[in-house]
Amino acid sequence: MSVRPLLLLDVDGPLNPYRARFLRHRGYVTHRLRPADWSARQVPGSRRLRRGLRVRLHPAHGARLLALPYDLVWATAWMHEANDMIAPGLGLPEALPVIEWTRLFARDPDGLFWKTRQVVEWADGRPFVWVDDLITGLDVRHVADSHPGPALLLPVDPRRGLREYDFARLERWARSL
Numbered sequence: 001m002s003v004r005p006l007l008l009l010d011v012d013g014p015l016n017p018y019r020a021r022f023l024r025h026r027g028y029v030t031h032r033l034r035p036a037d038w039s040a041r042q043v044p045g046s047r048r049l050r051r052g053l054r055v056r057l058h059p060a061h062g063a064r065l066l067a068l069p070y071d072l073v074w075a076t077a078w079m080h081e082a083n084d085m086i087a088p089g090l091g092l093p094e095a096l097p098v099i100e101w102t103r104l105f106a107r108d109p110d111g112l113f114w115k116t117r118q119v120v121e122w123a124d125g126r127p128f129v130w131v132d133d134l135i136t137g138l139d140v141r142h143v144a145d146s147h148p149g150p151a152l153l154l155p156v157d158p159r160r161g162l163r164e165y166d167f168a169r170l171e172r173w174a175r176s177l
């Protein structure tokens with residue numbers, strides 16, 4: 001029996017298109033959330049803190065992702081709060097595995113994205129697709145050189161979020177294994 005590939009999911013960018021201007025017509029729903037790290041950086045009692053952080057999610061994306069032939073994993077700075085706060089807005093179960101970053105936002109000596117080395121360690125040779133808005137060519141090269149199995153790094157424009165084109169590409173890539 002073959003092993004299903006992993007689908008490593010970033011939140012801000014692919015699922016919350018934080019740079020988009022017009023989303024309502026595309027079916028996104030606006031949520032106001034208070035993740036712990038964000039809340040700690042706000043002025044206590046401020047209007048901004050009371051209102052919460054704006055996050056826009058598509059309620060059909062959970063079903064779309066679950067229908068793909070992958071095992072879903074959170075690969076986001078939201079970490080466990082992705083299960084608690086993001087999953088309900090997408091219609092995902094609240095118990096997906098989470099990559100627990102040990103070098104959150106740390107500067108990489110070779111200019112890699114701070115997630116990249118740990119993504120490779122976490123995948124541990126298993127085929128994976130990594131969906132994120134901050135992937136660069138350096139990360140693509142690092143994964144090609146250091147990950148022994150198939151991998152696809154799928155950059156997503158944070159103005160657009162995941163699109164039909166991306167879902168189709170995910171389907172095709174899994175079938176090609």
Ligand SMILES: [Mg+2]
Pocket residue numbers: 010011012013014132133134
């Ligand atoms: Mg992101």
